[in-house]
Amino acid sequence: MITSHRAGLLTAAALLMAPAAVALAPASAQAATPPPVNRSICKNPGGYYQHLSDPRTFWQCDSVYRPTRHSCPEGLWFNQEARPGPICDWPDGNNIYSRAPEGPTTLTTTPARLQKLPLKVVGLKATLKTGLIGVPITFKSKSGKVLCTATTESVSYYENTVGAPSVATCDSTAGLLGTVNDLLLGYTATFAGRDGHFNASTANGTVNLL
Structure with missing residues (x-):
């Protein structure tokens, strides 16, 4: 087993042996089956490697x-370079991300579509330039009504x-409260950091009409 060089932190091996202590990445259909061989990763x-x-x-x-x-777990970053082995560490200068400039976290959107019967907005989509995984993006109408949230x-x-x-994508629930004109004003997508x-x-x- 990999051992920690810092008290209170979790090694990669300890994380995988204690599932209650870690939130696994979002489920994927590909992850449900045996993964394919990937020598680029x-x-x-038998190793542990940083997601880039x-x-x-x-x-x-x-x-x-x-x-x-x-x-x-929340607040910790994976430190592949830790010795004697990789660890989930505080982001305090001890891993490659802390020593490099952070990338932009800018969101961009694509047009969504308004369905009238039942009234809903479909195809809401936002792209996060920095490829953070499993973070929530909240989609709202211009009047502030929450349409949906996706990770x-x-x-x-x-x-x-x-x-x-x-990328985060979702459709609003059917039967939205509001008017067609209000929803056609557009939407906002928000990443909270x-x-x-x-x-x-x-x-x-x-938002365009279907």
Whole structure:
């Protein structure tokens, strides 16, 4: 077992042995089946590797180079360079993300569509330039009504590129309170920030009739 060099923190191995202590990354259809061999992520069999877009996320590789994605608890970042072994660490200069400039957390949106019967907005979508995984994006009408909330996910589950974006998509519930004209004014997508290191961001989107 990998042991921690800092009291109170969790090693990657301890995280995986204590599932109650860690929130795993969002479920994926690909993750439900045995993962494919991926030597671009798994440099060596049986290792733990940093996700290159999200500092909280890491890969656990099995003996045949198949990666499975996991996440450190809230507030901790994965420190692949820790010695004697990798650990979920405080982001205080002891890992590669803390020593590098942080990427932008800007949101962008795409047009959504308004369905009249029943009244709902479909195809709400926001892209987060910094590829943080599993963070909530709240979609609201211009008048402030919450349409839906979705969490971000990589465009591909096995995406592992520095700066790769993540995407949140959802449809509003049917039977929205409000008028067609109000909803056609557009929507806002909001990211509230994370870990005190990634800034909040809001983007405006358009809504068109189906």
